[in-house]
Amino acid sequence: MQYIGICNTIDWKNLIDWLDIDTGYNSSANLPDVPPVTNMFNNLKNAGYNMNSIEWLNFYPDKDYDPGVTRLFETYVGATHIRSWISCVKPGKTAPWHWDWHQDDADLPFDDVVRYTANISPWHPGQAFFVKDGICYNDAVGSVYQWDHYTDYHAGVNASMVPKFQYNYVGLRCDM
Amino acid sequence: MRYVGNCDSIDWTQLLVQLMHNTPAKRGPGHHQADHPNANGMHKQWNDAGYVLTDAGGTVGWDMYLSGTNFSHSTVDAVCNWIGIENISTWISAIHPGEYAPLHYDFQDDETEFDQPGVERYHVHITKSMPGHAFFVGNECAYGYTAGDVYQWSSWRDYHAGVNAGLQKKFTMNIIGKRYD
Numbered sequence: 001m002q003y004i005g006i007c008n009t010i011d012w013k014n015l016i017d018w019l020d021i022d023t024g025y026n027s028s029a030n031l032p033d034v035p036p037v038t039n040m041f042n043n044l045k046n047a048g049y050n051m052n053s054i055e056w057l058n059f060y061p062d063k064d065y066d067p068g069v070t071r072l073f074e075t076y077v078g079a080t081h082i083r084s085w086i087s088c089v090k091p092g093k094t095a096p097w098h099w100d101w102h103q104d105d106a107d108l109p110f111d112d113v114v115r116y117t118a119n120i121s122p123w124h125p126g127q128a129f130f131v132k133d134g135i136c137y138n139d140a141v142g143s144v145y146q147w148d149h150y151t152d153y154h155a156g157v158n159a160s161m162v163p164k165f166q167y168n169y170v171g172l173r174c175d176m
Numbered sequence: 177m178r179y180v181g182n183c184d185s186i187d188w189t190q191l192l193v194q195l196m197h198n199t200p201a202k203r204g205p206g207h208h209q210a211d212h213p214n215a216n217g218m219h220k221q222w223n224d225a226g227y228v229l230t231d232a233g234g235t236v237g238w239d240m241y242l243s244g245t246n247f248s249h250s251t252v253d254a255v256c257n258w259i260g261i262e263n264i265s266t267w268i269s270a271i272h273p274g275e276y277a278p279l280h281y282d283f284q285d286d287e288t289e290f291d292q293p294g295v296e297r298y299h300v301h302i303t304k305s306m307p308g309h310a311f312f313v314g315n316e317c318a319y320g321y322t323a324g325d326v327y328q329w330s331s332w333r334d335y336h337a338g339v340n341a342g343l344q345k346k347f348t349m350n351i352i353g354k355r356y357d
Contacts, residue, residue, distance in 0.1 A: 043343065044273070044274070044343065047273050047343040047344070048272060048273055048345075049272075049273040049274040049343070050230065050235055050272060050273065050274030050275050051274065052233055052234060052235055052274070053235040053274040053275065053276070054274065090226055091225040091226055091227055091278065092225070092226055092227040092228065092234060092235045092236060092276055092278065093235070094235075094274055094339075094341040095341065096273075096274060096308070096341050097307055097308045097341055097342055097343060124279075125279055125312050125314065125315055125335065125337060126278065126279045126312050126337040126339065128310045128312075128317060128319075128339065130307050130308055130310075130341070132307070133307065133320075135310065135317065135319045135320075137310070137312075137317045138315055138316075138317070153307065155307065155308045155341035155342070156341070157276075157308070157310065157339040157340075157341045158339075159276050159277065159278045159279055159312065159337035159338070159339045160225075160278075160279055160337075161221055161222075161224070161225040161278075161279065162225070
């Protein structure tokens with residue numbers, strides 16, 4: 001995971017303020033029933049993971065927020081948009097150690113896909129995001145990280161008193 | 177939070193194996209009363225934020241291992257000698273995968289003993305850092321540590337939190353002691 005910089009072309013505070021947390025899509029409760037995903041979650045169960053903690057809410061462009069955000073971020077990172085979303089982990093919930101399986105990914109040029117994460121809500125002690133052996137915490141709003149690979153294992157935690165939001169972006173390198 | 181060094185006077189792997197085969201003395205948090213006079217409204221903050229104890233189907237809770245019950249006093253003595261303090265209170269906490277010790281400070285029924293000059297607070301990581309494990313003290317986060325790494329806090333009153341989104345239990349030794357004169 002490599003720190004890229006602060007994306008300040010997007011008003012992240014305004015974006016979050018407009019989100020209705022109660023309408024977030026509970027992605028963790030609607031996981032695809034495919035072996036890569038079921039295997040991951042079986043591993044968690046076998047490890048004694050508290051499955052009640054698993055919850056993250058997703059918000060999508062067009063449906064939940066202005067798609068202009070996507071264009072601004074695409075310009076900032078210089079990677080052609082494939083998909084993006086905002087995720088939210090509430091206090092006491094976790095996005096456990098996992099990688100993101102997606103049904104459309106079989107057709108993607110595996111090595112040319114890039115993934116970015118931006119921490120978009122003010123940091124509070126107890127909040128962290130892990131990617132492989134890296135961690136980000138206490139970042140300024142808008143801090144952007146590029147992952148080594150978009151299928152890297154990752155996790156999100158929130159032991160603070162307020163929800164944690166981050167922006168997720170998967171794209172294609174423009175220099176191909 | 178200040179990194180003190182790696183305490184090599186303990187066989188941390190042996191201690192870990194011992195703890196893994198031991199029933200914890202109790203579960204935390206120790207004080208469930210929302211109105212405890214020293215809690216500073218902490219549990220109300222937890223409730224307002226949506227935290228629920230594991231006993232009630234939530235994610236807040238941790239195992240507590242006590243010296244003399246779950247591990248030997250000689251272990252405590254060895255670590256305290258390494259640091260250079262006289263032990264006041266030492267315990268080992270363990271957070272299960274998918275569980276939390278939300279932001280809090282370790283309030284006591286009687287805090288006068290801890291508010292004396294020379295009283296210091298430390299924590300020691302019993303395992304190496306694993307993905308999904310993190311320990312926060314104030315605005316800092318311990319990560320990437322190895323077994324036996326010792327950190328000193330600014331004060332025993334520092335707010336802290338432990339998280340575990342990984343696949344293994346996370347063990348931390350907590351020490352409050354008084355600096356040798």
